[in-house]
Amino acid sequence: MKRIKIDRSKCIGCLTCVSACMVSHNSSESRNRVVISSEMKFSPIFCRNCDLPECVYTCMSGAMRKNLETGYVTYNKKKCASCYMCIMACPYGVLKEDKETKQEIMKCDMCTDLSEGPQCVIKCPMAAITLEEVESR
Known part of the structure; x- marks a missing residue:
């Protein structure tokens, strides 16, 4: 299975990954930060x-x-009860409420609907974000 990997030593804080996420999802917010x-x-x-x-x-x-x-952890907005337990439970604080709909969760979907893959990986000018194969446990 593939996972996003970060090389923090290469990241310059340009926020291209954040912008790429917003553009690829046609959203005013990103699913990363x-x-x-x-x-x-x-x-x-x-x-x-x-x-x-x-x-x-x-x-x-x-x-x-x-x-x-x-x-991948997937999110089905049609089943969501908007209780936000997932947001509270995430130990990394990456899930958040979609401020536009107020009824959905914003979560990385690995750009599975795009054939090119995760846009944050593709657009990172420093190659600080990569998609790598990892063993499942």
């Missing part, structure tokens, strides 16, 4: 598609699911 660490280094933050995803375990409606084939 860049923060500054305590060592004053830029750190892109993405959904980690956890092996044991707390967002899935706390989702009472089944809107959050782990796809065992791809390893």
Whole structure:
């Protein structure tokens, strides 16, 4: 399965990954962000598609699911009860409310609807964000 990997030593904080996410989803918000660490280094933050995803375990409606084939955590807005338990459960703080709809969750979907793949990976000018094959556990 493929996962987004970050090389923080290459990130210059240009926010191209954030812009690419917004453009690819035709949204005024991105599903990722860049923060500054305590060592004053830029750190892109993405959904980690956890092996044991707390967002899935706390989702009472089944809107959050782990796809065992791809390893990605998927979100089905039609099933979402807007309880935001997934947001509260995420240990990385990457899930958030869609401020436009106020009824959906914004979560990285790995740009699965685009044949090129994740736009944050493709557009990163420093190659700080890559898509790599990892072993499933």
